[in-house]
Amino acid sequence: MSAPTVKTRERLSEVRYEIRGELARRARELEAQGRKQIKLNIGNPGAFGFRAPEHLQRAIADHIADTDPYTHQQGLPAAREAIAAFHRQRGTPNASPERVFVGNGVSELIDLSLRALLNPGDEVLLPSPDYPLWSAATILNDGRPVYYTCNPEDGFLPDPEQIEALVSPRTRAIVLINPNNPTGAAYPRALLEKIVAIAAKHRLLLMADEIYDSILYDDATFQPLAPLAGDLPCLSFGGLSKVHRACGWRVGWAVLSGDPMASGDFHHAMDLLGALRLCANVPGQFAIDAALHGEDTIAALCAPGGRLYEARRAVVDSVAASRHLELVTPAGALYAFPGVVGTAAKGFDDHAFALELLETEDVLVVPGSSFNVPYRNHFRVTLLPQPADVREVFTRIERVLDRHAERAEATGAARRVAAA
Template sequence: MPPSSLKTRERLSEVRYEIRGELARRARELEAQGRTLIKLNIGNPGAFGFRAPEHLQRAIADHIADTDPYTHQQGLPEAREAIAAFHKQRGTPNATAERVFIGNGVSELIDLSLRALLNPGDEVLLPSPDYPLWSAATILNDGRPVYYRCLPENGFLPDPDEIEALVSSRTRAIVLINPNNPTGANYPRELLERIVAIAARHGLLLLCDEIYDSVLYDGATFEPIAPLAGEVPCLSFGGLSKVHRACGWRVGWAMLSGDPLQVGDFHHAMDLLGALRLCANVPGQFAVEAALHGPNTIDALCAPGGRLYEARRAVIESVAASRYLELVEPAGALYAFPAVTGAAAEGFDDHRFALELLETENVLVVPGSSFNVAFRNHFRVTLLPQPDELREVFRRIERVLERHAELATGRGTARAALA
């Protein structure tokens, strides 16, 4: 008898990551056949011609001779000092280098933090829509995701009363993604204060994904949550990937704040898990100080005339001109999350639409349901292409939606004739 196939972890069947999933695999097959695709599935600045700032590149080059050894499991001391100083400027309490953890991107630190926190069956309150890594990491660390809704009719902002109603005896943490991926929502101070109060009342850890903290449009301002949290335990995530356009360098960090007595055991758990993987990528850590305390290179991209601003404008104007789309305008981050409406929305399935768009129009987007929402009439695009390319993308999207609308109208006419 032939050997049976290797069994894999059962909980993997619960994990979804369509950003690099089935549709992305089909896109690679089409590219291998010679098709030219416009891929809007990943927020990867370097793939769209952005470069990490020159002063960051120089910081690594100047220290390349120092990058061969392992460093401390929490990161290079000078990089951690730079991160702590950055947080002190923001008003984060107890911001010291000893409370900073550097990882191979924020993705690794999300996994480590949930592994340090969760026992089997513990619950994590996650936004819906979420960045699906948060759900996956919760599941793979034997936790249970519990979703609080961020509805389009509320500007994709959560309802604090709903969050509190979901707290149970097994709840351990509240996750916030601000500015938000995939929606671009930017959370106001009053909302954050109410969520902090919930965490304080129930003894919960705040896990705050702030990787897009400086990617803001039209005068939006970012409110870091750690200064509002004060003594409430809080882990704030940032990194070089988005604001500094250096995804491939894999440098992220987490700043642990809050009452030292409450966070002590969690700090030791994070330190242990960091030690087990030895250390994060060393060369990229030499760019941290230059990134956080050197010239600002993101604001110009997000201001009128800047590439990200004009890409966002192209999406907003394209949606406004569409017969079948609506959009909550993104206030931050690198994405838009349009909704399909009207005749095209009848019988609409986001995954089927995304596949048709790929097969017939050579455009790759991410179905909205991939971000753990119940509705199936949204999709996510990144704002990283050139503005004219985005306008072309939405012309192709309109063609597909026009076909959907014509089919729906035909079905409606047929039903009326039979009535």
């Protein structure tokens, strides 16, 4: 008699996370065969030789004897005060330690906050493209993602009129990712003010994923959302993973701002869910004060001559030299989102392209459709490799796209002959 099949949750069939999905598994198989891969699928600074700043490492080492016990479910008091002080400097209204939640990375806090907010069938307005964890967490907490489009022809910036048109009686929140993953768009103040007005009119929670807030290039600026939201409830997310290159420490935070009376029930719900998971990683919390109020270690990496800036320059130059690619130059974050155009785009499928690139050129990228867009002619790369490696990657990409263009031209010629 065979063992019974263990069934899984049905809604998992709606969830996608190709960043660590089928293509990444195939890359590991090829590595096991002795093939060297260039992986541009994950924004993981430590995998490319970046280190968390030394003063953050020292802060943890100096307090390692204090890290054995559980802490408060919302985080260490000193860490929460450091986060609140940082947000008060930004002008965040009612930023206090009592309204700060420390989690095992922003990822956990996204899931926790949506679990605190949503009833079955409730809707969340998400950008398209989005970071797919937002869609997954909405679905797995019995909500419904509703996408507002951020088109490349608009610089990947959203249209506030479309956002408002999507609001329904079931809408509970508007999510913004700024600077954006995967596109690198940085949202201007005037646009954010219009989105705040929509949230105020329809009594919606604002959820601002600002994990890349200090990763900016050229003359781009970052405008935090909470100061513009005023008394409107706003949940702002940040952490150590990207700006401070400490992904493995799993330290993120969420700050609930606005009128405390308007978000009291939501605050208590988040506190309850935080208590159910006991507490977040304790050692990493001792680095928060040093990260937010110590030496700036990211600006030099994003300035001309800095490694991130020069990797971005390598992407921009490579796309400009390509016969098959176009790019909205990223203003911030750690990614670029090129689009395939021209003959190579005819019949193009981003997943098939990514698989061919992996199998024939040993380069791993993420198909653009993984970020919940309706088109299939984009892909995402990280800006973390050395600039020379980035240029080599795009040389290999061009070879694959040359083959796509040749096949498309041959198909078109065959069709013309058949029609003659």
